[in-house]
Amino acid sequence: MRGLLLALLGGACITLQGVANAQISRDIGTWQAATITQLTGFLISLLILLFTRDRKQGWAKRVNPLYITGGGFAAIIIFSEVTAIKGVGVTLTVSALLIAQLLLTFLIDTKGWFGVLKRTMRLPQFIGLGMMVAGVIILKF
Template sequence: MNKKSLNIFTVLILMGIMTTLMNFLNSVLASGVGLYYSGLIVHIVGLILSFILFIVLENKEHKPWASTFKKNPLLFSGGVIGAASVLLVSYCISNIGMFAATVTMIAGQFFISFLIDSKGWFGFDKVKITLSKKIAVVSICFGIILIIM
């Protein structure tokens, strides 16, 4: 594994840690102020931070978002999915616990990632799914079943 790949995997592990911490904190917030109000708070804080980072760090020329929406409105569905996931994860964690919710979410990520890679969806190049990858996916799914039982 080269240094660039190692750095990428390190960042991804940190992203996994950050995602789990975010889900935990959002769940605690939801239990304190309510599920929908917590979703609103999380997204307002994210909007403010994104706006500040945009103003401070972005200096390129931008296409108006309206023309991007007209070309491909599907690109904006990530925001809908993000908002729904904040609410659903907060709800699930408070009902089944942090570990079971996180592991089950990861199973969903494996499933859709496997399909995207193997089918070449969304314009990605098809990735050959080897026997070892198939065995790994089955093992992960079996492990998830053991965890949530």
């Protein structure tokens, strides 16, 4: 239950961040909005880290260098989301983002990429994915 609630909170924050970034980018520019977002995210994360006193030694050495680059995707995410919101609106943008996430996570789960446990997708998962794609198409028109 906790995981589901945190997923809902994360989804809500993604939407709020996208809308806020779109407004910031209108005032000062898209890359400036990405910079501000990354900086504030870093500072808040650092404060939480210091507050929780999670001082595990050598943590950076235990992480695969490929995965450390994951934070760099945020710049692409912010730019893409802000530009899309300006062009097609919040609802269609978030819907398309969710479908892109689902398609990629589907591949990651079925192929076992990045060390995750391989999972078999069944008909209900395919139907659900198809319904989401159909929903985005309906939203577009």
